[in-house]
Amino acid sequence: DPDTQAVDRLADLGAGMRAAIVGGGWAGLAAAVELARSGAQVTLFEAARQLGGRARSVETHGQRLDNGQHLMIGAYRETLGLMKKVGADPERLLKRLPLELTFPAGRNSHFRMRLPRLPAPWHLVVGLLGVRGVSVAEKIGAVRFMRFLKEAGYRLDADCTVSTLLDGHRQHGALRRYLWEALCLAALNTAPEQASAQIFVNTLRDTLGGGRAATDLLLPATDLEQVFPAAAARFIVAHGGKIRLATRIESIESIDHDFELAGERFDSVVVAVGPQHAVPFLAGQQATAESARLLAGYRFEPIATVYCGYPPQLRLPFPMLGLTAQNSGQIGQWVFDRGMLCGTPGVIAFVLSGHGAWEKLDKPTLVAQLDSELSAALCTRLPAIEWQQVIREQRATFSCRPDLHRPAARTARSGLWLAGDYVCADYPATLEAAVRSGLAAARGMLLESRS
Numbered sequence: 001d002p003d004t005q006a007v008d009r010l011a012d013l014g015a016g017m018r019a020a021i022v023g024g025g026w027a028g029l030a031a032a033v034e035l036a037r038s039g040a041q042v043t044l045f046e047a048a049r050q051l052g053g054r055a056r057s058v059e060t061h062g063q064r065l066d067n068g069q070h071l072m073i074g075a076y077r078e079t080l081g082l083m084k085k086v087g088a089d090p091e092r093l094l095k096r097l098p099l100e101l102t103f104p105a106g107r108n109s110h111f112r113m114r115l116p117r118l119p120a121p122w123h124l125v126v127g128l129l130g131v132r133g134v135s136v137a138e139k140i141g142a143v144r145f146m147r148f149l150k151e152a153g154y155r156l157d158a159d160c161t162v163s164t165l166l167d168g169h170r171q172h173g174a175l176r177r178y179l180w181e182a183l184c185l186a187a188l189n190t191a192p193e194q195a196s197a198q199i200f201v202n203t204l205r206d207t208l209g210g211g212r213a214a215t216d217l218l219l220p221a222t223d224l225e226q227v228f229p230a231a232a233a234r235f236i237v238a239h240g241g242k243i244r245l246a247t248r249i250e251s252i253e254s255i256d257h258d259f260e261l262a263g264e265r266f267d268s269v270v271v272a273v274g275p276q277h278a279v280p281f282l283a284g285q286q287a288t289a290e291s292a293r294l295l296a297g298y299r300f301e302p303i304a305t306v307y308c309g310y311p312p313q314l315r316l317p318f319p320m321l322g323l324t325a326q327n328s329g330q331i332g333q334w335v336f337d338r339g340m341l342c343g344t345p346g347v348i349a350f351v352l353s354g355h356g357a358w359e360k361l362d363k364p365t366l367v368a369q370l371d372s373e374l375s376a377a378l379c380t381r382l383p384a385i386e387w388q389q390v391i392r393e394q395r396a397t398f399s400c401r402p403d404l405h406r407p408a409a410r411t412a413r414s415g416l417w418l419a420g421d422y423v424c425a426d427y428p429a430t431l432e433a434a435v436r437s438g439l440a441a442a443r444g445m446l447l448e449s450r451s
Helices: 002-008 026-037 077-085 122-129 136-151 162-168 173-188 197-206 229-238 275-283 286-296 338-342 363-378 431-449
Strands: 018-022 041-045 057-060 063-066 094-097 100-103 111-114 217-220 242-244 253-255 258-261 264-266 268-271 300-309 320-322 334-337 347-353 387-398 416-418
Touching: 018 026, 018 258, 018 264, 026 041, 026 077, 026 229, 026 431, 063 300, 063 347, 077 229, 077 431, 100 173, 111 122, 111 173, 122 136, 136 173, 136 197, 162 173, 162 197, 173 197, 217 338, 229 242, 258 268, 268 275, 268 431, 275 286, 300 363, 334 338, 338 347, 347 363, 363 387, 416 431
Parallel strands: 018 041, 018 268, 041 242, 100 320, 268 416
Antiparallel strands: 057 063, 094 217, 100 111, 253 258, 258 264, 300 347, 300 387, 320 334, 334 347
């Protein structure tokens, strides 16, 4: 494996390097792990009292929950590899299921797509042709659409919105709504009318267009801290690194060829915070002022996770179900049964991505409406909710729009690197993008130090 050989050559390159990581999310942790395993003296600074960034755990109502219900897929190669390196077993911590998208619709016919365990590309062909709730013409059209993308090498002549791309390939009806548009919103956290078609096509290339295992759903079987951050922290410390929680870095000072943070000197720095938080660090360096102006122009999308505690006997028919508007005014998107996933019976998580009508609803109204929509979809009366928790992230991800300029990991200031999902130019704001960016920054830093 050329990638593995390249990484092996970086072993011990970091010996003697003093490296600072600003930000303890998945990108910062990935960079810190890679640097620590290469012999660097790593110090990670995190403003919060816990690691994980936007994918972290929270305590509420006697439950160990997450600040957002995250979903991974088999195509998350770097994330799964890094979990293994730090001793976090993906087979134990993640529930692997064949891709299944089910949108129950009460007494009406509902959409269901399940990919069989067949070799690629037959798993996709058979899965698309076997979709329930759509016409034969739509199924054939979807197969042709994927064939076109494959023949084009998953590269578009020009970027456009996802809606424009789907219109151009006559993707309409239920399959467009429940498959393409649902996947777009879930992966890019941006409505199809504004989302980048090229980035969407990239995700299709590595999921539906990849090997059979790449399409598997990987649902966390425990809280997110145990999935990666806790093991990463133990790995960093075991390799001589330091982790400083509740330590906010206000500025990065340049001193000769070094950097000073919190009164300490470092050879190199990885800024692994959100784009809006990276701006002040970049604006303070003349060489990176242009990058600061670029990121200052980014727009953002919200995510809400609505946790509802039902009596423990409540179980959904599948760990993840789609909820989509049957009538105007409905807001549901996805719902997860954490009892089936994490062993916390009765805990249901609703996820709402991107801008929408849900943003205007207060907590009681939001919870009541989602409860009503789930009840209607399952065609059953749900038991009374015993507790509820609404977590809103107003700037959860960058808005993934056509031709969005993304900064490189290496900045114009020698020794100063960026990491974060927004840096991984091929991908939207996902955990895999964050991890890839952290690894790229660390590896680039190691090579730079020996050039």
